[in-house]
Amino acid sequence: MLPIKQGQAAIALVCIVLGFMLAVQFRTTQDIKSTVPFQRIEDISQRLAQTEKERDSLLEEVQSLRKSSNKEVLSKEIENVKMGAGVTPLKGPGIVVTIDDSKRQSKTGENPNLYLIHDDDILKVINELWAASAEAVSINEQRLIASSEIRCAGPTLSVNNTRYSPPYEITAIGDPKNLENALKMRGGVVETLQFWGIQVSIKKLDEVNVPGYKGTFRFEYAHPVKEGE
Amino acid sequence: MLLPILGLVVGLIIGSLSPISIPQEYAKLFSVALLAALDTVFGGLRANAEEKFDTTVFITGFFTNALLAALLVYIGDRLGIDLYYVAMLAFGLRIFQNLAIIRRYFLKK
Numbered sequence: 257m258l259p260i261k262q263g264q265a266a267i268a269l270v271c272i273v274l275g276f277m278l279a280v281q282f283r284t285t286q287d288i289k290s291t292v293p294f295q296r297i298e299d300i301s302q303r304l305a306q307t308e309k310e311r312d313s314l315l316e317e318v319q320s321l322r323k324s325s326n327k328e329v330l331s332k333e334i335e336n337v338k339m340g341a342g343v344t345p346l347k348g349p350g351i352v353v354t355i356d357d358s359k360r361q362s363k364t365g366e367n368p369n370l371y372l373i374h375d376d377d378i379l380k381v382i383n384e385l386w387a388a389s390a391e392a393v394s395i396n397e398q399r400l401i402a403s404s405e406i407r408c409a410g411p412t413l414s415v416n417n418t419r420y421s422p423p424y425e426i427t428a429i430g431d432p433k434n435l436e437n438a439l440k441m442r443g444g445v446v447e448t449l450q451f452w453g454i455q456v457s458i459k460k461l462d463e464v465n466v467p468g469y470k471g472t473f474r475f476e477y478a479h480p481v482k483e484g485e
Numbered sequence: 486m487l488l489p490i491l492g493l494v495v496g497l498i499i500g501s502l503s504p505i506s507i508p509q510e511y512a513k514l515f516s517v518a519l520l521a522a523l524d525t526v527f528g529g530l531r532a533n534a535e536e537k538f539d540t541t542v543f544i545t546g547f548f549t550n551a552l553l554a555a556l557l558v559y560i561g562d563r564l565g566i567d568l569y570y571v572a573m574l575a576f577g578l579r580i581f582q583n584l585a586i587i588r589r590y591f592l593k594k
Contacts, residue, residue: 266540267529268492270547274526275496276503277519283500284507284515 315470339392342401342469346392348429350464351436353381356423358453370452373422375408377454380445381426382406388438390430392466396420399469416471423455432460513562514555517572521554522547524576527583534590 322343338344355378358371382400385393393400398415400406405414412419428435436458439446446456507515525547532538554572561568 264488266544268488270526270529270544271489271492272496272499273547274522275493275498276500277496277515277522279497279500280503280505280507281512281516281519284512287506288509288512 318472341473342392342399345466345468346429347463347465348391349432349462350390350427350429350466351432351439352459352461352464353426353428353439354423354455354457354459355381355426355449356455359455360453371454372411373413373424373449373454375406375413377445377449378406378413378424378426380448381439384438384445385426385428385430385435388430388434390428390435392429394427394466396425397467399467401469416469427464427466429464429466436460513569514558517558517569517576518551518555520573520576520580521550524579524583525550527580527587531583531586531590534587 335344339346355373357373360371378395382393382395395406395413395415398404398418398420400415404416407414409419412421413424414420438444439456439458446458449456525543528546529538529543532543554576558568558572561571
C-alpha cells in the first residue's frame with residue numbers, strides 16, 4: 257500500500273475530523289430533507305394561531321351579545337327554541353359514527369369514486385339518524401341546523417361552509433339503541449356502505465357532546481309574517 | 486494506511502452518535518467546509534503518491550482550507566455573490582483531478 261511513514265497519527269486525527277464532519281453533514285442533510293418547508297410551516301401555524309384567537313374572541317362576542325339580549329326572557333321556551341335551532345351545545349346519551357374511505361383498491365376499469373364517501377352517503381346516514389328521532393346531530397364539530405348543507409367540495413365535505421376530509425365523525429344524541437339499530441338494519445345504509453368497503457364504526461356512549469352552531473343567522477330575503485296580515 | 490481508515494471510522498461513529506446538527510442557515514457553509522476538507526485529503530493522498538507528502542502542510546492545509554472556504558462563502562452570502570457554487574466547482578474539479586492522478590499512480594505501480 258501507500259508508503260506513509262511520517263505523521264500517521266496526524267493523518268488519523270485529520271481523518272477523525274473528516275469522518276465527524278461527514279456524519280454531521282449526512283444527518284443535517286437528512287434533517288433538511290425531512291423538514292423542507294420549515295419556513296412555511298412556521299408561517300402557516302402562526303396564521304392558524306392568529307385566526308383561532310380571532311375566532312375565539314368573536315365567539316365570545318357573539319355569546320355575550322346573545323346573553324345580553326336574552327337576559328330578560330330566559331324562559332324555558334327560549335331555551336327549547338335555542339336547543340332546536342342548534343345554537344346551544346348539548347350532551348346526552350347517543351352514538352358516534354365514524355366513516356372513512358374504503359381501503360380497498362379499485363379494480364381496473366372500475367370507477368374509484370365508488371370507494372369514496374360522498375355527500376349522499378353522509379346524507380343517508382344523517383337522514384336515518386333523524387328518522388330514528390335523534391335530537392341533535394353534528395358532523396366533525398359542526399352542529400347540523402335547519403340550514404346546514406352537506407355537500408362534496410372536491411375531495412372534502414363541506415358542512416356549515418367548513419370543509420372536512422375523511423374520516424368523518426357523526427355524533428348524534430338520542431336513544432343509542434334505536435340509533436344504532438336504525439343504521440345497522442338489514443339492507444340499511446351501513447350495509448350498503450360496507451359493501452363498497454367504506455369503513456363505518458358505531459360507538460354507543462352514555463354521554464356524547466354535540467357542539468352548538470357557531471355561525472350567525474342572517475335573513476336577507478325572509479321576513480316574519482305578522483299575525484292578522 | 487490502517488490508522489487513517491481507523492480514524493475515519495472513529496470519526497464517523499462519533500459524528501453519528503453525537504447529537505450535533507448544523508442549523509439550516511449554516512448547512513451551506515458546512516458543506517463547503519466539508520468539500521474543502523475532502524479536497525485536502527485527496528490532495529494529501531496525491532502528494533503521498535508523488536512522495537512529496539509533508540505532514541505540516543497537510544494538517545495546516547486541512548484546517549485553513551476548510552475554514553477559509555466557509556468564511557469566503559459566508560462573506561459572499563453577505564455581499565450577494567454566490568461564491569458557494571464557485572467553491573463547489575473549484576473543489577470538485579480539484580478532487581477529480583487528484584483522483585485521476587492517484588489512479589495513474591496506482592496503475593503505474
